[in-house]
Amino acid sequence: MRGARIITVLLAGMIAACAPARDFDEAQQGRAALTALTPTSLGRNLTLSQRVTGELAAEGASLRFELEVREDKLVLVGLTPTGVSLFTVTQQGKTWDSRSRFPNGTPEGAVLDPAYMLADVKLTYWPVEALNLTLGVKRWRVLEEVSGKTRRRVLIDPLGQIIAEVTYPPKPAAGDIVLRRYDIPYRLKIRTLNMIEGAV
Numbered sequence: 001m002r003g004a005r006i007i008t009v010l011l012a013g014m015i016a017a018c019a020p021a022r023d024f025d026e027a028q029q030g031r032a033a034l035t036a037l038t039p040t041s042l043g044r045n046l047t048l049s050q051r052v053t054g055e056l057a058a059e060g061a062s063l064r065f066e067l068e069v070r071e072d073k074l075v076l077v078g079l080t081p082t083g084v085s086l087f088t089v090t091q092q093g094k095t096w097d098s099r100s101r102f103p104n105g106t107p108e109g110a111v112l113d114p115a116y117m118l119a120d121v122k123l124t125y126w127p128v129e130a131l132n133l134t135l136g137v138k139r140w141r142v143l144e145e146v147s148g149k150t151r152r153r154v155l156i157d158p159l160g161q162i163i164a165e166v167t168y169p170p171k172p173a174a175g176d177i178v179l180r181r182y183d184i185p186y187r188l189k190i191r192t193l194n195m196i197e198g199a200v
Contacts, residue, residue: 030140030157034119034131036094039074040200041130049194055187065190067121071200076117089114120179120188123155124166 048067063086066077074091087100098114123131123142131142139158144151149170155163163183169175177190 029138030135030155030163031115031119033134033138033140034122035096035115037122037126037130037134038072038093039069039091040072041134042069042126043130043200045070045196045198045200046125047194047196048192051191051193053189053191055189074118074121076121078117087114087117089117091118116184120164120181123153123164124177124179124190128153 046067046069048065050065050067051062052065053062062081064079064081064083066075066079068075072093074089074096076089078086078088080086085101087098089096089098091097096114096118128142128144135141135155140156140163142153142155144153146152151168153166153168155165157163161182164179164181166180167178169177172192172195175191177192179188179190181187
Protein backbone atom coordinates (compact mmCIF):
# COMPACT_ATOMS: atom_id res chain seq x y z
CA MET A 1 0.00 0.00 0.00
CA ARG A 2 2.83 2.39 0.86
CA GLY A 3 4.46 1.79 -2.54
CA ALA A 4 1.21 2.63 -4.32
CA ARG A 5 0.89 5.78 -2.21
CA ILE A 6 4.43 6.89 -3.16
CA ILE A 7 3.72 6.31 -6.86
CA THR A 8 0.49 8.28 -6.53
CA VAL A 9 2.20 11.21 -4.84
CA LEU A 10 5.08 11.28 -7.32
CA LEU A 11 2.85 10.92 -10.37
CA ALA A 12 0.53 13.63 -9.12
CA GLY A 13 3.53 15.81 -8.35
CA MET A 14 5.02 15.29 -11.80
CA ILE A 15 1.80 16.28 -13.51
CA ALA A 16 0.17 18.35 -10.83
CA ALA A 17 -0.96 21.91 -11.17
CA CYS A 18 1.83 23.33 -9.02
CA ALA A 19 2.54 27.04 -9.03
CA PRO A 20 5.80 27.31 -11.01
CA ALA A 21 8.45 29.93 -10.36
CA ARG A 22 7.82 31.41 -13.81
CA ASP A 23 4.73 33.13 -15.17
CA PHE A 24 1.90 30.67 -14.44
CA ASP A 25 -0.50 32.12 -17.04
CA GLU A 26 2.17 31.93 -19.76
CA ALA A 27 2.96 28.33 -18.81
CA GLN A 28 -0.72 27.40 -18.92
CA GLN A 29 -1.16 29.00 -22.35
CA GLY A 30 1.88 27.26 -23.80
CA ARG A 31 0.77 23.91 -22.43
CA ALA A 32 -2.79 24.45 -23.73
CA ALA A 33 -1.42 25.15 -27.21
CA LEU A 34 0.53 21.87 -27.19
CA THR A 35 -2.42 19.93 -25.80
CA ALA A 36 -4.68 21.23 -28.58
CA LEU A 37 -2.50 19.69 -31.29
CA THR A 38 -4.57 17.02 -33.02
CA PRO A 39 -3.41 13.40 -33.25
CA THR A 40 -3.27 13.68 -37.05
CA SER A 41 -0.70 16.48 -36.78
CA LEU A 42 1.80 13.79 -35.70
CA GLY A 43 1.81 12.79 -39.36
CA ARG A 44 1.99 9.03 -38.72
CA ASN A 45 0.46 6.25 -36.67
CA LEU A 46 2.44 5.40 -33.53
CA THR A 47 2.18 2.72 -30.84
CA LEU A 48 4.54 2.85 -27.86
CA SER A 49 5.07 0.80 -24.74
CA GLN A 50 7.35 2.57 -22.27
CA ARG A 51 8.73 2.50 -18.77
CA VAL A 52 8.71 6.04 -17.40
CA THR A 53 10.67 6.96 -14.30
CA GLY A 54 9.69 10.26 -12.81
CA GLU A 55 12.01 12.17 -10.54
CA LEU A 56 10.67 14.88 -8.26
CA ALA A 57 12.43 16.26 -5.17
CA ALA A 58 15.21 13.62 -5.41
CA GLU A 59 12.70 10.75 -5.29
CA GLY A 60 11.63 8.54 -8.15
CA ALA A 61 8.98 6.05 -9.15
CA SER A 62 8.44 4.02 -12.32
CA LEU A 63 5.23 3.66 -14.27
CA ARG A 64 4.36 1.99 -17.54
CA PHE A 65 2.89 4.12 -20.30
CA GLU A 66 0.99 2.72 -23.27
CA LEU A 67 0.46 5.21 -26.09
CA GLU A 68 -1.43 4.72 -29.32
CA VAL A 69 -1.94 7.36 -31.99
CA ARG A 70 -4.00 6.13 -34.90
CA GLU A 71 -5.26 8.59 -37.50
CA ASP A 72 -7.13 11.23 -35.48
CA LYS A 73 -7.34 9.37 -32.15
CA LEU A 74 -4.86 9.28 -29.26
CA VAL A 75 -5.02 7.02 -26.20
CA LEU A 76 -2.51 7.24 -23.34
CA VAL A 77 -2.74 4.79 -20.43
CA GLY A 78 -0.62 4.92 -17.27
CA LEU A 79 -0.16 1.74 -15.26
CA THR A 80 1.70 0.72 -12.12
CA PRO A 81 4.61 -1.74 -12.57
CA THR A 82 2.16 -4.52 -11.62
CA GLY A 83 -0.29 -3.51 -14.35
CA VAL A 84 -2.91 -1.61 -12.33
CA SER A 85 -4.40 1.20 -14.42
CA LEU A 86 -3.94 4.68 -12.91
CA PHE A 87 -5.27 6.90 -15.66
CA THR A 88 -6.46 6.99 -19.26
CA VAL A 89 -6.29 10.04 -21.51
CA THR A 90 -8.11 9.98 -24.85
CA GLN A 91 -8.17 12.59 -27.60
CA GLN A 92 -10.23 12.76 -30.78
CA GLY A 93 -9.42 15.76 -32.93
CA LYS A 94 -8.96 18.69 -30.53
CA THR A 95 -11.26 17.23 -27.89
CA TRP A 96 -9.71 15.25 -25.06
CA ASP A 97 -10.87 13.61 -21.86
CA SER A 98 -9.25 11.80 -18.93
CA ARG A 99 -10.14 9.27 -16.25
CA SER A 100 -8.07 8.63 -13.12
CA ARG A 101 -8.12 5.62 -10.81
CA PHE A 102 -5.63 6.27 -8.04
CA PRO A 103 -5.38 3.45 -5.46
CA ASN A 104 -5.66 5.76 -2.42
CA GLY A 105 -7.37 8.76 -3.93
CA THR A 106 -5.67 11.87 -5.19
CA PRO A 107 -3.24 13.23 -2.56
CA GLU A 108 -4.27 16.42 -0.82
CA GLY A 109 -2.84 19.53 -2.42
CA ALA A 110 -2.17 17.80 -5.75
CA VAL A 111 -4.53 18.18 -8.67
CA LEU A 112 -3.97 15.70 -11.49
CA ASP A 113 -3.65 17.63 -14.71
CA PRO A 114 -3.68 15.43 -17.84
CA ALA A 115 -2.71 18.49 -19.89
CA TYR A 116 0.85 18.00 -18.60
CA MET A 117 0.92 14.45 -19.95
CA LEU A 118 -0.48 15.39 -23.35
CA ALA A 119 1.86 18.38 -23.66
CA ASP A 120 4.91 16.26 -22.74
CA VAL A 121 3.99 13.49 -25.20
CA LYS A 122 3.54 15.99 -28.00
CA LEU A 123 6.70 17.95 -27.18
CA THR A 124 8.63 14.67 -27.32
CA TYR A 125 7.18 13.03 -30.44
CA TRP A 126 5.42 15.60 -32.66
CA PRO A 127 7.33 17.22 -35.56
CA VAL A 128 9.05 20.51 -34.71
CA GLU A 129 7.17 22.22 -37.54
CA ALA A 130 3.77 21.23 -36.07
CA LEU A 131 4.87 22.32 -32.58
CA ASN A 132 6.05 25.73 -33.76
CA LEU A 133 2.97 26.27 -35.90
CA THR A 134 0.72 25.98 -32.84
CA LEU A 135 3.12 27.75 -30.44
CA GLY A 136 3.92 30.66 -32.75
CA VAL A 137 0.85 32.67 -31.82
CA LYS A 138 2.05 32.61 -28.18
CA ARG A 139 5.61 33.53 -29.26
CA TRP A 140 6.89 30.25 -27.81
CA ARG A 141 9.14 28.08 -29.95
CA VAL A 142 10.80 24.68 -30.09
CA LEU A 143 14.40 24.44 -31.23
CA GLU A 144 16.10 21.19 -32.14
CA GLU A 145 19.81 20.52 -32.50
CA VAL A 146 21.85 17.46 -33.36
CA SER A 147 25.40 17.06 -32.08
CA GLY A 148 27.08 13.83 -33.12
CA LYS A 149 24.52 11.13 -32.34
CA THR A 150 22.68 13.18 -29.73
CA ARG A 151 19.45 15.01 -30.56
CA ARG A 152 18.06 17.66 -28.23
CA ARG A 153 14.88 19.76 -28.22
CA VAL A 154 14.21 22.82 -26.11
CA LEU A 155 10.93 24.65 -25.50
CA ILE A 156 11.54 28.38 -25.07
CA ASP A 157 9.10 31.00 -23.79
CA PRO A 158 8.74 34.56 -25.18
CA LEU A 159 11.48 35.80 -22.81
CA GLY A 160 13.96 33.22 -24.12
CA GLN A 161 13.82 31.07 -20.97
CA ILE A 162 14.03 27.31 -21.40
CA ILE A 163 10.78 25.78 -20.13
CA ALA A 164 11.55 22.18 -21.08
CA GLU A 165 14.17 20.11 -22.84
CA VAL A 166 14.14 16.65 -24.36
CA THR A 167 17.30 14.62 -25.02
CA TYR A 168 17.07 11.53 -27.22
CA PRO A 169 19.32 8.44 -27.34
CA PRO A 170 21.02 7.55 -30.66
CA LYS A 171 18.42 4.80 -31.19
CA PRO A 172 15.04 4.38 -29.41
CA ALA A 173 16.05 1.00 -27.96
CA ALA A 174 19.59 2.11 -27.05
CA GLY A 175 18.87 4.29 -24.04
CA ASP A 176 16.48 6.66 -22.33
CA ILE A 177 14.73 9.74 -23.59
CA VAL A 178 15.16 12.35 -20.85
CA LEU A 179 12.51 15.05 -20.54
CA ARG A 180 13.19 17.83 -18.05
CA ARG A 181 10.69 20.56 -17.21
CA TYR A 182 11.88 23.66 -15.42
CA ASP A 183 8.51 25.27 -14.73
CA ILE A 184 7.25 22.53 -12.35
CA PRO A 185 10.09 21.19 -12.06
CA TYR A 186 10.49 17.46 -12.70
CA ARG A 187 12.41 15.00 -14.85
CA LEU A 188 11.17 11.97 -16.75
CA LYS A 189 13.39 9.14 -17.98
CA ILE A 190 11.57 7.28 -20.74
CA ARG A 191 12.71 3.80 -21.79
CA THR A 192 11.02 2.56 -24.96
CA LEU A 193 10.12 -1.11 -24.63
CA ASN A 194 8.30 -1.48 -27.92
CA MET A 195 7.53 0.89 -30.80
CA ILE A 196 5.49 0.43 -33.98
CA GLU A 197 5.26 3.22 -36.56
CA GLY A 198 3.23 3.44 -39.74
CA ALA A 199 1.77 5.80 -42.30
CA VAL A 200 -1.59 7.42 -41.56
